[in-house]
Amino acid sequence: MNADGPPAAPDVQGMVAAEVERQVTALRQEMDAKIAEVRARTVDDAATIVVFSGDLDKAIAAFIMATGAAAAGLRTSMFFTFWGLCVLKKKGAASGPKGLLERAHALLSPASSLELGTSRMNYFGLGAVMLRKMMRDKQIVSLEELIGLARELDVKMIACTMSMDATGVAREELVDGLTYGGVATYMADAVRSRVTLFI
Amino acid sequence: MNADGPPAAPDVQGMVAAEVERQVTALRQEMDAKIAEVRARTVDDAATIVVFSGDLDKAIAAFIMATGAAAAGLRTSMFFTFWGLCVLKKKGAASGPKGLLERAHALLSPASSLELGTSRMNYFGLGAVMLRKMMRDKQIVSLEELIGLARELDVKMIACTMSMDATGVAREELVDGLTYGGVATYMADAVRSRVTLFI
Amino acid sequence: MNADGPPAAPDVQGMVAAEVERQVTALRQEMDAKIAEVRARTVDDAATIVVFSGDLDKAIAAFIMATGAAAAGLRTSMFFTFWGLCVLKKKGAASGPKGLLERAHALLSPASSLELGTSRMNYFGLGAVMLRKMMRDKQIVSLEELIGLARELDVKMIACTMSMDATGVAREELVDGLTYGGVATYMADAVRSRVTLFI
Numbered sequence: 001m002n003a004d005g006p007p008a009a010p011d012v013q014g015m016v017a018a019e020v021e022r023q024v025t026a027l028r029q030e031m032d033a034k035i036a037e038v039r040a041r042t043v044d045d046a047a048t049i050v051v052f053s054g055d056l057d058k059a060i061a062a063f064i065m066a067t068g069a070a071a072a073g074l075r076t077s078m079f080f081t082f083w084g085l086c087v088l089k090k091k092g093a094a095s096g097p098k099g100l101l102e103r104a105h106a107l108l109s110p111a112s113s114l115e116l117g118t119s120r121m122n123y124f125g126l127g128a129v130m131l132r133k134m135m136r137d138k139q140i141v142s143l144e145e146l147i148g149l150a151r152e153l154d155v156k157m158i159a160c161t162m163s164m165d166a167t168g169v170a171r172e173e174l175v176d177g178l179t180y181g182g183v184a185t186y187m188a189d190a191v192r193s194r195v196t197l198f199i
Numbered sequence: 200m201n202a203d204g205p206p207a208a209p210d211v212q213g214m215v216a217a218e219v220e221r222q223v224t225a226l227r228q229e230m231d232a233k234i235a236e237v238r239a240r241t242v243d244d245a246a247t248i249v250v251f252s253g254d255l256d257k258a259i260a261a262f263i264m265a266t267g268a269a270a271a272g273l274r275t276s277m278f279f280t281f282w283g284l285c286v287l288k289k290k291g292a293a294s295g296p297k298g299l300l301e302r303a304h305a306l307l308s309p310a311s312s313l314e315l316g317t318s319r320m321n322y323f324g325l326g327a328v329m330l331r332k333m334m335r336d337k338q339i340v341s342l343e344e345l346i347g348l349a350r351e352l353d354v355k356m357i358a359c360t361m362s363m364d365a366t367g368v369a370r371e372e373l374v375d376g377l378t379y380g381g382v383a384t385y386m387a388d389a390v391r392s393r394v395t396l397f398i
Numbered sequence: 399m400n401a402d403g404p405p406a407a408p409d410v411q412g413m414v415a416a417e418v419e420r421q422v423t424a425l426r427q428e429m430d431a432k433i434a435e436v437r438a439r440t441v442d443d444a445a446t447i448v449v450f451s452g453d454l455d456k457a458i459a460a461f462i463m464a465t466g467a468a469a470a471g472l473r474t475s476m477f478f479t480f481w482g483l484c485v486l487k488k489k490g491a492a493s494g495p496k497g498l499l500e501r502a503h504a505l506l507s508p509a510s511s512l513e514l515g516t517s518r519m520n521y522f523g524l525g526a527v528m529l530r531k532m533m534r535d536k537q538i539v540s541l542e543e544l545i546g547l548a549r550e551l552d553v554k555m556i557a558c559t560m561s562m563d564a565t566g567v568a569r570e571e572l573v574d575g576l577t578y579g580g581v582a583t584y585m586a587d588a589v590r591s592r593v594t595l596f597i
Contacts, residue, residue, distance in 0.1 A: 016414050
C-alpha cells in the first residue's frame with residue numbers, strides 16, 4: 001500500500017505540522033515567561049554616581065568617572081547631594097532671600113565649582129590652585145571642561161531637592177540644564193545600573 | 200485510500216505526539232540549562248551600603264540612601280565598619296574593660312550617633328549643630344529618626360566584628376537589633392545587589 | 399488497512415521527525431537569540447574598587463574589601479587614582495626628574511604605604527601609629543600584609559596613568575606587578591562587576 005500510495009498523505013502532513021506547532025507554541029510561551037523572569041533580574045547599560053562631596057579633587061574624579069562611563073556607552077546619571085550641590089552653583093548668581101543659618105551656610109560653602117577646595121593638602125585653597133595648575137600643565141581637562149563634556153555626552157545631572165531645601169538654595173542659583181529630584185529619582189536610575197558609586 | 204480511510208490513524212497521531220514531545224522535552228531541558236546559566240549571572244532586588252565614615256552628614260546620607268532603597272522595594276543591608284561603628288553606639292552605655300589604646304580611641308571617638316561631627320565645616324561641633332538645626336527647621340527627619348525608619352523598613356544592619364575587636368567595642372555598647380559579621384557577611388549580600396555604595 | 403500494515407510507515411516517521419526537527423530548530427534559534435540578549439544584560443562574578451583616598455584607614459578598608467571579594471570567588475580589580483596612587487609607592491624609590499609643583503606634591507604626599515595618615519584623628523601621624531598598633535595587638539593583618547594577600551589572590555591593581563602624569567610619578571617609583579591604565583581600563587572591568595565601590 002505504501003509502495004503505490006504517497007509516502008504520507010497531505011492530511012497526515014497537516015496533522016503533524018499542527019501537532020508540532022501546538023507543542024512548540026506551548027514551549028515558546030513557557031520559555032518566554034522564564035526568560036522574562038530572568039530579564040527582570042538584569043541591568044541596563046547604565047551608571048549612577050552620587051556626588052556627596054564638595055571637594056575639587058572628588059568633583060573632578062566624579063566627572064572623570066561619569067564622562068568615562070558615558071564614553072563607554074553607558075547611560076550615565078549623577079546625583080548631587082549635600083556638599084555636592086556646590087559643584088552646580090552658578091558663579092555670581094544672586095541668591096534668594098535666606099534665613100540666618102542659610103546665609104551662614106552659603107558664606108561658608110564654595111560659591112561655585114571655581115571655589116572648591118581639595119579634600120587634603122588644601123592649605124586654605126593652595127591645594128586647589130596647585131591641583132588646577134598641575135592638570136593644566138599636563139593638558140588635562142579642567143573641572144569646568146569636564147562638566148561641559150558631561151553635558152555633551154548627555155550625562156543626566158540631578159540636583160537633590162532635599163539638599164536644596166535644607167540649605168535654602170534656589171534653582172536660580174544653580175547652572176542650567178539640571179534635573180531636579182530626590183533619592184527616589186536617583187534610586188530609579190541606580191537599580192538599573194551596572195556601576196553605582198558614592199563620591 | 201485516503202478518501203475512505205481516516206485522515207490519520209490514531210496510532211500515527213500517537214506516534215507524532217510522542218515524537219514531538221520527545222524533541223520538545225529535549226529542547227526544554229537544553230533551554231532550561233541555558234536560562235539557569237544566565238540566571239546565575241543576575242542580581243536580586245537588593246542594595247548594600249558600607250558605612251565606613253563616622254561623620255554626621257555621611258551617616259545621614261547613608262540612612263537616606265538605605266531607607267530610599269528599602270522604600271523602592273530593595274532588600275537593603277548596611278555594613279558598619281571602622282568609624283561607622285560609632286553610629287551604632289548606644290548613648291551612655293557602660294563600656295567593658297578596655298586597654299589603654301582602646302580607652303584613648305573611645306575617648307576620641309563619638310560616643311553615640313548624637314555626638315557625630317560633620318565631614319566639613321565642623322568647627323568643633325558647630326557644623327553638626329547647624330546641620331541638625333537646618334534639617335529640623337525644614338522638617339527633614341533627624342539621623343535618629345532615619346535609624347528608626349530603617350528598622351521599620353527591615354534594613355539589615357551589620358556591625359563589623361573585626362572593627363569591634365580592633366577597637367575593643369563590646370556588643371553591650373551598641374544599639375539592639377544588629378547582625379554581627381565580617382566582610383564575608385557583607386560580601387554575601389553585596390554580590391546579589393543592584394546598588395553597592397561605600398560611604 | 400491499519401490493522402495489517404505497520405502502525406506508521408517508516409517514511410511517515412521520517413516525515414514527522416523532520417517536521418518536528420524543523421520547527422524545534424527554529425524555536426531553538428529564536429530562544430538562543432532571546433537568551434543571548436538577556437545574557438548581555440548580566441554581570442560577571444567580579445568586583446571593582448576605586449581607591450581614590452590616600453588615607454591609611456581607607457586603604458586598609460579597600461584591601462579588606464578587595465581580598466574579601468577575591469576570597470568570595472570574585473575576579474577583583476582595584477583602580478588607584480588621585481591620592482590612592484600613594485598607596486602603591488615603593489618605599490625609598492628614587493624619583494625621576496620632577497618640576498617644582500611635582501616636587502612640592504611629592505614632598506607633601508605620603509612617600510609609601512608606610513607613611514599614610516588616617517582620615518580622622520590623625521594628629522600629625524599619631525592616628526596612623528595608633529591604628530597600626532591596635533590592629534597588630536589584635537593580630538589583624540597590616541596594610542602591607544593585606545597588599546601581599548591581594549597579590550596572592552590575583553587581585554588586579556591598576557595604577558591610574560592620568561594621575562601619574564598629573565603628579566609626575568614614574569613607574570619606577572611604584573611597586574611591581576601593576577597594570578597601567580586610565581578610566582577606560584577601569585570602566586571595562588566595572589561594567590561587568592557585581593560590586594563597584596569608590597573609596
